[in-house]
Amino acid sequence: MTTSPLQLSVVVPLYNEVDNVIPLVDAVTAALGASGSWELILVDDGSTDGTVAAADRIAAADRRVRLIRLARNYGQTPAMQAGFDRVRGSVVVSMDGDLQNDPRDIPLLAAKLDEGYDLVAGYRKGRKDKLLTRKIPSWIANRLIQRITQVKIRDNGCSLKAYRVDLLRRMNLYSDMHRFIPAVAAATAGARIAEVPVRHHARKHGSSKYGLSRILKVLADLLTIKMIRSFRDRPLAMMAAGALLATLLATAVAVAATVAAVGFGPQKANAVVFSGAALLWLGLAGYLLMLGLVAEVALWEHRREQGDQLPLVHEENN
Amino acid sequence: MTEQMRVLSPDTKGAGKPQLDVSVIVPITERPEDLAELYHEYSVPLSESGQSFEFIFMAEPWCGPLTKPLIELAAQGHPVRVLQMGQTMGEASLLRLAATHCHAPVVVTLPAYRRIQAAGLLELIQAVIDGADVVNARRWPRRDAWLNRLQGRIFHMLLGSITSQRLHDVASGVRAMRREVLLRLPLYGDFFRFLPLLAAREGYTVTELAVPQHERDTSTRVYGPGVYLRRVIDLLGLFFLLRFTEKPLRFFGLLGSTLAVTGSALLALLLVQRLQGQGIADRPLLLLGVLLVVLGIQAIALGLVGEIIVHLHASGRRGYRILEEDSPSQHSAADDSKSLSA
Secondary structure (H helix, E strand, O other): OOOOOEEEEEEEEEOOOOOOHHHHHHHHHHHHOOOOOEEEEEEEOOOOOOHHHHHHHHHHHOOOEEEEEEOOOOOHHHHHHHHHOOOOEEEEEEOOOOOOOOHHHHHHHHHHHHOOOOEEEEEEOOOOOOHHHHHHHHHHHHHHHHHHHOOOOOOOOOOOEEEEHHHHHHOOOOOOHHHHHHHHHHHHHOOOEEEEEEOOOOOOOOOOOOOHHHHHHHHHHHHHHHHHHHHOOOHHHHHHHHHHHHHHHHHHHHHHHHHHHHOOOOOOOOOHHHHHHHHHHHHHHHHHHHHHHHHHHHHHHHHHHHOOOOOOOOOOOO | OOOOEEEOOOOOOOOOOOOOOEEEEEEEOOOOOOHHHHHHHHHHHHHHOOOOEEEEEEEOHHHHHHHHHHHHHHHOOOOEEEEEEOOOOOHHHHHHHHHHHOOOOEEEEOOOOOOEOOOHHHHHHHHHHOOOOEEEEEEOOOOOOHHHHHHHHHHHHHHHHHOOOOOOOHHHOOEEEEHHHHHHOOOOHHHHHHHHHHHHHOOOOEEEEEEOEOOOOOOOOOOOHHHHHHHHHHHHHHHHHHHHOOOHHHHHHHHHHHHHHHHHHHHHHHHHHHHOOOOOOOOHHHHHHHHHHHHHHHHHHHHHHHHHHHHHHHHHOOOOOEEEEOOOOOOOHHHHHHHHHO
C-alpha cells in the first residue's frame, strides 16, 4: 500500500441492510459524481438477509464499488478495520450503512481534512432518533468520554468521519473501539482532530442494531482507553500509584488497630480484625506492584520483538 | 522441525507427488489399538469408493514398537506414512503438524482407537466436499454403557451453556474438514477437543453428522478425579477464550466490580453502625468487606494488564476473517490510474 492511486475511499460496514444497499450506493455515486477517483468499499459483516447478493450485483456492475465479505458477524469495529485494511485512497471516509448519514457531507469532511487535520469527525445536528433510548444515553456517554479521554468530541457515536490514510495505518481497531475512534487516534497516533456538523436522517429501512445493554461494556472500554492513553508506556507507574494508596489505607487501619488495642475506642477489643484488615491492604499493595512488573515485562518483550508504530508527526514548513 | 521429527516411511512429500483426495490423520495419544488393523478397517470404504487417500500416523516417542507394523505396510506399498516425533507434543500440536505434511485438501482426523463404523467416513468426507468447512461425527445411535453416555450428556450440557453451537459429541475425535481449517486454527494444549467450536468462532461453517458407533467403542470408561477436574478447567478456559480474548477487562471488570461493590456495601453498613456508637473492631464482617474490596481491585488490575497485552498485539492481529473479496486486480489498480490520467 505504498501508492494510493485514488483520492478517496468510502468504507461502509453492512449488517442486514438489504433494503438500504442500492439507495446507499446511489446516494454515494450522486454525491461524489463521475470523477472516477473514488472507491466505495462495502464490508458485509455476516449478513443473512440478501445484503450480499444485492451488493454483489452492484459491485459487478460498477467497478468503483468493492465488496468484502467477512466469514461471520464480527461486529462493527472489525468490519471497519477490514475495510480500512484494503483502502487505496489517500483520504478515507467511514459511514453507516443505514442511510442515516448523508453522503453529500463527504466532500465537506474531506475539505476540512485538507485544512491540516488527520481526522475529521461529523457531529449530528438535529439528530433524528428516539429521545429516551438513543439521544439521552448518547449525551451522557459523550460527556463521560470527553471527561475521561480529554478529547473534545461532541458526538462519538456518529460514524461519518474522514481520516488520512497515514493515520489509519497507525491505528488498530479491535473489540468495540469504533465508539472511541477519535480518542484512540489521539491517544495512540497523535492525531489532530476537527469536527464538522453533518446532516442526519431518520432510518427508513431495516432496524437499528444497537441496544441499551452496552452501558457496562462502554464503561469497561473507557477505562481501557484511559489507561492506554495515560499509562501505555509505564504500567508500573499506574500499579505503583494504586499500591501507594493501598499502603496509605493499610497504615490508617493499622493506626486504628493500635488505638483499639490501647483502648481509646468505644470498647477495648482485641485488635485482630483491624490488624487483619491492615494486612489485607498491604497484601493488595504488594500484589499491584508485582502485577505492574509483569506488565513491564510484556511491554519490554513486545518492544524488543516488534518495535512500535510511531505516532504521526507534522513538520511545520513556512 | 525436521530435527524434531523423522519420517519413517517412503517420503511422499515433494513436487512429483500427485494431489490426493483425502488425508486421514491418526494422532497416537491414548489407548491405541492394533494400528495395522485400524488402517485395514478404515481404508476399505475409502478404496472401494475410488478416492485416493493417505493415512498419516503421528507417533510420539513412546509409541516406537506400535508403529512397526505400519512401517511394514508402507514398505508393501500401502499409502501409510508414519511421522515420528522426537518429543512429546500433545494432540493439538500433532494435528497441526500433520496438516502441514498432508497432501489432500480434505482431512479426516481419527483417534487411534475405533469410535465409528468405517463406512461413516465417506459421509463425512462428502459433507466437506459439499461445502461444509468442518463436519463433526456424532456417534449415533449410541450403543455404549449408560455411564459413558451420562458423562457425555453432562459435559455437553455444560458446553451448551457457554456456546451457542449445538453439538452433541464434540469429543468423538472423528472429524472431516478442509485442510485450511486445521492449518489456520491456533490449536494448543487441550483445546483440540473443542476444534469444531473454535472453528465456528473463526467463522467456518461447522456441522454435525450422525454416524453409527463402532461395536468396539462400548466399554465403560471411568477416569480418575483429576481428568474430570481438567475437563471442567478446559471448559472455563474455553468460555474465556470464546468470549473475552479481545476484551479481558469486560470479564475481570464485571467480576471485580461485583466483588468490590459487595465489599463496599458491607463496609458502608459497618460505618453506619460505628456512627451509631457500636464498636466494629471485633466484627469479622469488617474483614470480609475489606477482603472483597481487595479481591475486586485485584481482578480489575489483572483485567487492565490483560488489556495492555491485547493492545500491544493489536497491530499484528486481525480479529476478522475474510470470506471473499473482489480483488483489486480484478479491476486492477493500474487500470484505475490510467483512467485517472486520461
